[in-house]
Amino acid sequence: xxxxxxxxxxxxxxxxxxxxxxxxxxxxxxxxxxxxxxxxxxxxxxxxxxxxxxxxxxxxxxxxxxxxxxxxxxxxxxxxxxxxxxxxxxxxxxxxxxxxxxxxxxxxxxxxxxxxxxxxxxxxxxxxxxxxxxxxxxxxxxxxxxxxxxxxxxxxxxxxxxxxx
Amino acid sequence: xxxxxxxxxxxxxxxxxxxxxxxxxxxxxxxxxxxxxxxxxxxxxxxxxxxxxxxxxxxxxxxxxxxxxxxxxxxxxxxxxxxxxxxxxxx
Numbered sequence: 001x002x003x004x005x006x007x008x009x010x011x012x013x014x015x016x017x018x019x020x021x022x023x024x025x026x027x028x029x030x031x032x033x034x035x036x037x038x039x040x041x042x043x044x045x046x047x048x049x050x051x052x053x054x055x056x057x058x059x060x061x062x063x064x065x066x067x068x069x070x071x072x073x074x075x076x077x078x079x080x081x082x083x084x085x086x087x088x089x090x091x092x093x094x095x096x097x098x099x100x101x102x103x104x105x106x107x108x109x110x111x112x113x114x115x116x117x118x119x120x121x122x123x124x125x126x127x128x129x130x131x132x133x134x135x136x137x138x139x140x141x142x143x144x145x146x147x148x149x150x151x152x153x154x155x156x157x158x159x160x161x162x163x164x165x
Numbered sequence: 166x167x168x169x170x171x172x173x174x175x176x177x178x179x180x181x182x183x184x185x186x187x188x189x190x191x192x193x194x195x196x197x198x199x200x201x202x203x204x205x206x207x208x209x210x211x212x213x214x215x216x217x218x219x220x221x222x223x224x225x226x227x228x229x230x231x232x233x234x235x236x237x238x239x240x241x242x243x244x245x246x247x248x249x250x251x252x253x254x255x256x
Contacts, residue, residue, distance in 0.1 A: 043169055043194075044186040046201035052186040053199060080170065143182060146173055153190065 025164040031067065034058045035159040038075075042138075042149040049089060049096060049103065049137035054149055056158040057135035062126060066165035069124045071097075071134055075156035077107035077118040078148035079141065084109055086147030088138045090122060090158075096137070097122055103137070107147075115151050123163075134160055168192055170223055175215035179207050192216070 025031050035058060042052035051057075060069060071090055079086040089096055089103025098104035104120045126132050136158060140147040150156045169187065172195055176183045184201040187194040195213065200206045241251050 040188050041169075041190045042186065042188050043173070044184075044201065045173060046184045046186060048202060050186050050199070050201055053188050053197065080166075140184075143184060144177060146170065 027164050029164045031063060031162040031164055032060070033159065033161045034060050035157055037155055037157045038150055039153050039155045041151060041153050044138060044147050044149075045140050045143060045145065046147075047140055047143060049087070049091070049139045051135055051137055052149060054136055054156075056156055057133060058158055058160045059131050059133040060160050060162060061131045062129050062162055064165065065127050065129050068163045068165055069126055069132070069134070070161040070163055071120070071122045071124060071158065072161075073121075073136055073156070073158045074117065074119045075136065075149055076115060076151040076154045077105070077138075078115050078151045079107050079109045079145055080148070081145040082109050082111065084145040085141040086138060086145070087141070088118060088120065088136065088149070090120060091135050091137050092124060092126060093133055097124060101139075103139075125165075134158065166190065167220065167223055169194060171216050171219040172212060174219040174223065175212045176207060178215055178219070179211060180204065183207070 036055055038055040042054045044050050044052045056073060056075070062069065073090065075088070077086060077088060085106050085108045087101070087103040088105040088107070089098035091097065096103065104122065105118050107116055107118065136149070138147050138149050168191055172187065172192075173185070176185060183204045185204060186199040186201055188197045195209055238251060241254070246254075
């Protein structure tokens with residue numbers, strides 16, 4: 001027979017996130033997981049990063065400012081002009097988590113067109129307990145070139161995991 | 166992709182500096198245009214009016230690529246290269 005202190009209760013935060021009452025995670029453990037998908041091709045000729053109305057967006061509220069957020073995304077990328085590139089990145093709110101104009105990933109059309117699966121993984125330290133939105137952004141290398149996201153309507157996803165700091 | 170390319174091409178004929186985003190891969194994408202970075206919106210009808218002309222240009226460009234490739238292959242064969250040697254050069 002178990003002692004009372006060994007019995008754990010599953011609780012909800014009212015938003016579908018479950019956890020065990022009275023049990024605190026240790027560093028490195030996953031606290032909550034959220035995800036979103038998009039199965040519509042998005043295109044842009046914008047030379048600055050835009051969403052193109054994609055739905056690869058997740059809003060997470062960290063339970064502690066010291067926790068980290070692991071972001072996992074995958075999509076299919078393409079650019080329609082030989083010698084040009086399309087760039088992909090993740091934004092936290094209005095902040096580009098990538099490297100300025102280059103973002104976090106690039107697709108290059110070099111001599112012959114290929115379509116590529118693209119994944120971006122990033123461990124963020126948002127240092128907040130406020131609701132925080134992560135979304136995929138993309139852009140064209142130069143005006144006139146078309147950058148593609150979710151080519152051929154292939155299903156893409158973004159998953160965020162809160163990791164105990 | 167040909168339809169999407171034609172929509173973008175139509176927009177560029179009207180405004181060669183336009184920066185836009187679209188969703189979807191058929192003609193309905195013209196209803197979901199987002200005008201980016203201060204680009205002045207263009208009327209849907211103005212864009213649609215140019216689509217047939219743009220599609221014809223895209224198809225002509227694609228045919229020209231096919232014709233040029235075949236012409237190049239014929240010239241390489243005339244020089245005495247066999248198929249394996251040609252493949253080794255052009256992949």
